[in-house]
Each structure stands twice: as C-alpha cells, then as structure tokens.
Amino acid sequence: MGLKYEPLVTESLAKQISETIRQAIVEGDLKVDERLPTEPELAARFGVSRPTIREALKRLAAQNLIRSRRGPSGGTFVNKPDSIEAQDSLINMTSLLTTMGEFDLPEIAEARRELELICVRLAAERCEPEHLERMRAEIEIQKNPDLADQDFCASDVRFHRTIVDATNNAMLCFMMSSVIEAVQPIVNLIVFRFWDRDKTVSQHERILSAIEAGNADKATEVFLEQMDDLQQRYAKAQALRDNK
Template sequence: MKIDPKNRADLSAQIAKAIRDAIISGDLIVDERLPSESELADQFDVSRPTVREALKRLAAQNLIRTQRGATGGAFVRRLDYDEAQSQHVTTSRLLLSMNAVDFQTACEARFALERACSPLSAERRSPDHLATMRAEIHRQSQPGLSDEGFCDSDVAFHRALVDGAGNPVLSYQLAGAVEAMQPLMNMITFTARSREEIISLHARIADAIEASDATAADAALSELTTYTLSLGQKAMAARAARSH
C-alpha cells in the first residue's frame, strides 16, 4: 500500500483509498487485523492523527470495525447488502437532488432495470413478497392516505417486486433506482397523476407476478413507464410555462 506524499490531495484520503483498494483487491481479507496506527504511520510516513483520520473515513464507509482490548485494533469488516444499499440510495438521492440526473433519465433507468428484474420475480417470488405487494395496493386505495404515504407505499410495492427476484445483487442495483428515484418521480407527478390508474397498474403487476406470467408483468410495467414519463413531461412543461 502506497501513497504519493507530493500529491496535494488530502493525505488521510489517500491512505483510506490505499487501504480500501487493498480490501477490494483481496490483499486485506475480511476479519484481518490492520497494522497499528503507529505501524501505518511509519509505513505511509505520516503522523498518527493523519492515520487516525483515514481510519475514521474507512469506518464511516463500513469497511473496517474497531475492537478494544489486548486483542483489539482495526479489522476489515464484512459489508452486507443492506448497508451497501443504504449508501447506494443516499448517493443516488444526492445526485438527483443536485440535478445531475434529469427526470426522464431517472425514470427510464428505473423502469428499464425493473423490467429486467420482473421475469425473475415472476419465477421466484415468495408468498411474503406477494403479500407485501397486495398489502401496499390495499394501503394505496385508502381514502385518507396522504401524498407522502402514497409515495412510501409505492416504493414498498416496487421494492417487494424487486426483492422477489431473489437476487441480492439486483436488489442492490435497483435500490438506487427505486428508493432514491421514486420519491423524485412522485413529487413531480403529485398533482397530475391518477391514484386509480397507478393502483390498477400495480394490481395487474401483482396478478402477473402471482401467475408467474412474466410477459403480462412486463406489459403492465411498460404501461406504467409510459404513463409516468407522460406525467413527468407534462409537469415539467407546466413548470417551464409558469416560469416565463
């Protein structure tokens, strides 16, 4: 593990990257103890506070864990999908909130990924996934449900559809698309959308998944894509008109 001391970039960031790269490459394995702060300071030719800051960065990324006592120190941590998804959603949400991704791009990406996932869900979904989808459809039909509550339910419905594929890598990849992008899409289409239309499409998707009919599920998702894109385009056009 090496850094460039002449590089003006933050030395602690360089050290954190060097250790992270060693973890990714397999040079440092899960549960392996890292060298002590003093050993790392000598290795990188920096002060111990600089090393300490680098370790804090790695801990914040859930890449290492610390343990006290005679056998303590910093150890490579096993990262699970739930933690990785949380970071993925946060990053995706930041990109969207900073307008690095426009509505149409986000919508296309989300539904393209979800349509790729739905055939697996039609084949592998569990009774619990179906029960969640049905429960969210029922929740969405409640007259007193707020717009925020409808958004939350919409995310939960699609998350169950995605998780029904039984593939944690797909669930991770889609977490950013469904959980981070969906609130943005819902916010834009609040005033224009028909809850009844959304609920009807959700019911068709759930029926197709229950019947293991991947073709019907894809057709309903395709209609939902077209409907959502249309609403978004109208909402953005109305916004542009008001600003002139």
C-alpha cells in the same frame, strides 16, 4: 496572508494511504478481521507522521472498512462489509444527488423503465406467496379514497419494492434500492398532481395477476403501459417547471 500548503499536502498523503489500504481490502490482500499494523508501524512503513496515519484511518472508518478495539487484544481490524449499511448509504447519496438536480427526469424514467423491466420478468418466474400478499396489501391501501397523496406515493413505492424483492436476486435488490427507495419517492411527489389513482390501482392489480399466474409477458406489458403513463406525467411536470 500567504497560502498554507501543509494541510493540503497532509490531506493528500492521508487520502493516498487510505486508498492504498482500501485497495488491499478490496483485492483480498487484507482479510476480514485481520489486524492492521499499529499507527507507529504504519507511519514508519509509509514514511509519514502518525497524525497523517490517523487521518487515513479515519477515512477508512468512515467508509466502515475498519474498526478499532481497545485493550490488550485491541487494535485496528478489517471490517466485514455490511450490505444493509451499504444500501442505506447508496439510498441516501442517490436521494441527495437527485434533489440537487444531478439527474433529470428523462434519465430517471429511462433507468427505472429498463431496470425494473428485468425485475418484473424475474418476479413472474420466482415470486413467492409472501410477495403476492404484500402486493395485495398495498393495493388495498391504495384503494382508500381518503388516502393522502404522500401515503399513496409511499404505498406505490412499497408495491414496486416488493416486485424487486420477488426477483430473489440480492444484487438486483441492492442496485434497485437507489431507483425504487431513493429516486421514486422524490419523483412521485413531483408528478402526483397528474396522477390517475384508479388507473394506477388497476395496473397494479393486473401486474399482480400476471405475476401470480407466472405470465412474464403480460406482467411486462402492463408494467410498460404504466411506465408510458408515468412518462407522460414526467413530461407534464417538467413543462410546469420550465414555465415557472
């Protein structure tokens, strides 16, 4: 049975066309809500078949870059990017790559340490009362001696997510979603057996106190202390993995 080249060629053409249209959207040559040419028009302009155009449009729709509408005023239109959907996509992809071993624990620890350090400092400068209350609420949850390990890990994630939110920087919040909401929960469940809950709660209380006082230096000092402890837990978890 011989090789079938046509599907590969068609897919390549569709990919090239979708990337061309995507680039036009990214660069602003195609505006939000602008109507694209019809399938026959696109096929004629690119010199390809309509099925190839349909495949290219499917690729763009999967990236949420375009939408279709039926009726007399229908057609295919450029979508306005949705930051929430993009963030969810980033979280899901990062979670998948992490569980597949794309990133090792030292890389994760280094990335989180350096990125969240910025967030802690900004939180001390910009934190609002609502953020302080959210952090207090999580600390109270963490003090419950009957709290399950998984629930403690989830509360820890929410506490640090609130620190990120307290920066009031939309770009940082978007970027850190992959670190805090995708990677941290996975790593927490790996290292929880080495967790000193009381020490973690004490550190959270001191971080909160420093942020509330607007003392960025103290907040970062305690955060780095917590990251050093976490690094030790990472090392123990990695050693346990290596010995299996």
